[in-house]
Amino acid sequence: MAEPGRAEPSPVEGGRPGRAARTALATNAGPGRVLVGVYALFALAAGARSAYQIATDLAAAPLPYLLSALAAAVYLLAAVGLARAGHTGWRVALACCTVELVGVLAVGTYSVLAPQDFPDETVWSGYGQGYGYVPLVLPVLGLLWLRRTAAAGWR
Amino acid sequence: MSSGLAVAVIACSLVLAAGCLLTAARDRAPGRVHLAGAAVVEAVLLAQVVVAVVRLAGGERPGSLVTFVGYLVAAPLLLPAAAALAALERTRWGAVILGVAALVLPVLMLRLQQLWHG
Numbered sequence: 001m002a003e004p005g006r007a008e009p010s011p012v013e014g015g016r017p018g019r020a021a022r023t024a025l026a027t028n029a030g031p032g033r034v035l036v037g038v039y040a041l042f043a044l045a046a047g048a049r050s051a052y053q054i055a056t057d058l059a060a061a062p063l064p065y066l067l068s069a070l071a072a073a074v075y076l077l078a079a080v081g082l083a084r085a086g087h088t089g090w091r092v093a094l095a096c097c098t099v100e101l102v103g104v105l106a107v108g109t110y111s112v113l114a115p116q117d118f119p120d121e122t123v124w125s126g127y128g129q130g131y132g133y134v135p136l137v138l139p140v141l142g143l144l145w146l147r148r149t150a151a152a153g154w155r
Numbered sequence: 156m157s158s159g160l161a162v163a164v165i166a167c168s169l170v171l172a173a174g175c176l177l178t179a180a181r182d183r184a185p186g187r188v189h190l191a192g193a194a195v196v197e198a199v200l201l202a203q204v205v206v207a208v209v210r211l212a213g214g215e216r217p218g219s220l221v222t223f224v225g226y227l228v229a230a231p232l233l234l235p236a237a238a239a240l241a242a243l244e245r246t247r248w249g250a251v252i253l254g255v256a257a258l259v260l261p262v263l264m265l266r267l268q269q270l271w272h273g
Contacts (some may be wrong), residue, residue: 033244034251037237041259048225056221132262 027093027149028085035142039079042131042138046123047072053120061120067107071123071135074099078142090146097142104128104135156210156217156271160203165261167196175254178247185241185250193234193253196260200231203264207271218273226270230263 028036050068058065074096081092108127111118121130128135171192178185207227217223237256241249 029244030246030248031251033240034248034255037240037252038255041233044229048229052221052225 025087025090025149025151026085027082027090027146031141031145032082032085032149035138035145036079036083038134038138039075039082039142042123042135043072043075043079045131046075061118064118064120064122064125067103067122067124071100071103074103082142082145087151090149090151093142094146097139097146100135101139101143104139108136156268157203157206158268160199160206161264161268163199164196164203164264167192167199168257168260168264171196172254172257175250175257179250179254182247183250184245184247185253189250189253190238193238193257196257197231197234200234200260200264204231207267217271219270223267223270226263226267230260230267233260233263 026032046068050065050072053061053065054069078093078096078100081089081094081096083089084092104124104127107122107124111122111125118125123131123135127133171189174192175185175189178189204227233256234253237253241252243249244252
């Protein structure tokens, strides 16, 4: 939650909180809550899928399956970081969104250049095309949201 | 699985999504109408789940049983989870949460159909 002394003025006109009303580092409210939901959904989707694939046939496509598991862990951590808010949560979320963006760009490029290493899809292969490119858009939205909610020293 | 019910779920869900996103665009929080809409979609979805379970019990098998059952269990949890999250967010963003879930559900339904026929 918000740090003492960092809280900004509360709700303004029409009963809905204005932009200025959101307290610094409250990463879990407003658009942040949408992000928490989408991150949780992706953690579940990527996690369930990779757990099943690793359990049944890891040898078939070890790289993609392990990358999916990594992606799932990052999504879960990002969801928790955003949901917990505060300084630690904010930094955890920043690290996760950065790893995610680098991951989706690196794995995306790798999967295009060396498709033979990707006999099966991961969340990040083809820049997330199997998931409607949401894995590419999500970290960008996350980083924009983190910049919006950043404490003064980080802005 | 019933193709008719799949189409019904997808259509109802898309209407709900449109309603929610329109509400968000008008800068309103979701209200009873949205909850009622979500309940209707959920009811049609549960009918589909019952049909699927009956047909599975009758010996019919989708392409990948484990994946199919995974989607079958996850799909009915989506809208209630989104509604619960939206209830914590009484702003336009609550409507966005419900709208996004209502856009994801048709994708899950298509995937279920694909698995059933695969």
